[in-house]
Amino acid sequence: MTATQTRTGSSTVRPKPPSKLRPTLVVVITGAIALAALLAVDARWERFPQIFTEAPAYIALMADGVFQNPFTMPWSEYWTKTFGYMFESVQMAWMGTVIGALLSFPLSFLAASNVAPRWVVLPVRQVLNVIRALPEIVLAIAFMIPIFGLGALAGTMALGIGSIGTLGKLSSEAIEGIDTGPVEALSATGANKAQVLRWAVVPQVLPEIVAFWLYRFEINIRASAILGIVGAGGIGSILGQLFNGRMWDRIGITLVVIIGVTVIVDQISAAVRRRIISGSARPSVEASSGPVEAA
């Protein structure tokens, strides 16, 4: 024992580096897949340099539209119209989130294995999985436009149904992660299942679930812009037209409005989310001070 110690101590042999076989293999395989894809795809790479020749000209045209005096015709009209469509996108996103929240809230309890029995949890989870795998644009063209016709209502319903998938999954995972103490306490006082849900489960998960709703609202704003391309309302509906008509000055205005409104809504939503999550600590502080006062 001491002999080996002195031997390794005296020699300047470095420790053997760990085998690099696995990482190397992963890199080689990934590279091979990417190379195969690059060779197989018919992407006409020779057009790539066009970005450097075409884009600056178009960006100049867009900037030209943005930097016109917005209070003179026709620019004032363009800005008003664009804001009108963007607000429609925000409205679609909001209503879609409200619908998704209302429908996903009960479903998330049915998908939580510590609340619902196993034979309920498994099918509900599958439904949530299926919804999550369908892009909103498919929901819009396949189901909502045939029923609700072209327009913002179809897009709203597509966003609402699409939101159920993610909201239900995230919320049910939050419910599964609750502290079991309050549940045991209520059961010990003889509360029935509904009372346990109302007083032990919901208060614990509500801040987190509301934060998920806000998060989904941010996602829905981006998604609502996409839906317009198939005629389901919002800013996307003029985006497609403008690009077809190559009206670059108005495209510039539209992109600026999208970026501006999205960034502002994101900031507000993130601030509210932070408050909800940190505010959730407050009631528990009051509760802990309660018994002290009573004593």
Next chain:
Amino acid sequence: MSAPAAQATTGARRPDRPRKPPPSIGGLVGLVAFAVITAWAAIGVEFTLAPLITNLTRGSDVIWYYLHPNWEILTRPAVAEGFLETLYIAIIASLIGCILALGLSMLASKVSAPNSAVYQVSKIVLSLIRSLPDIAYGLLFVAFVQTGALPGILALIVFNIGVVAKLTPESIDAVDRGPIEAVEAAGATRFQRARFAIFPQVAPNYLSYCFYVFELNLRASMVLGFVGAGGIGEVINLLMTRLDHSSVSAVVVALFVVVFVLDQASRTVRRRLT
């Protein structure tokens, strides 16, 4: 003297319940704001559920087509090529986008950015990139380099940078500072610091985001096809304009299966990573 006695007697009959906390002002304001915004939005989108009852017959034809998919369409070479193109676009865009995003992430975290000016600027640039929807990038790149797979790849690269470079800096912010101090003490350069102290710590999260982005790309490719940026979406768009609903249905079901299988595969990989 008598007051406490009276209290004691009532206490004996019925134990005093703790008083309910008064409703918080913030909560009330929040509720009112919620109601106002919801009313504004509902009026704006002319929200009604009436079409569900009245128009279900109108939609029922289309839904009938969807429930009877035309499976033969899947054997057409154009459809198979569309699927393969989607897959190629997703692979190439994920790889390039993730590599570029790693560099940008290093600039957009306080821990790894060279100075706070670079950090602030990268943060702003990334949030601007993220606020445009993928469809806008699709339209822009179609205008720049014409239709085909190339604008699709370019649009998704930008979109991927937005997603990965949002998530990774948050992981970088949370790294253990010990290894950084250690390599700094050993005289590491900025690159060596990022390579040997920061990257190994965030690698599992970063790779998991890359797989997540790959899943998103398969879905996004469908949207991009609607504006001529390649992939299976172009096939779906063509079938849609012909109102060939049963063929659309078959292609969508096939896409669903492909996405589902790749999702599961990628999720198992992601679970092993983290």
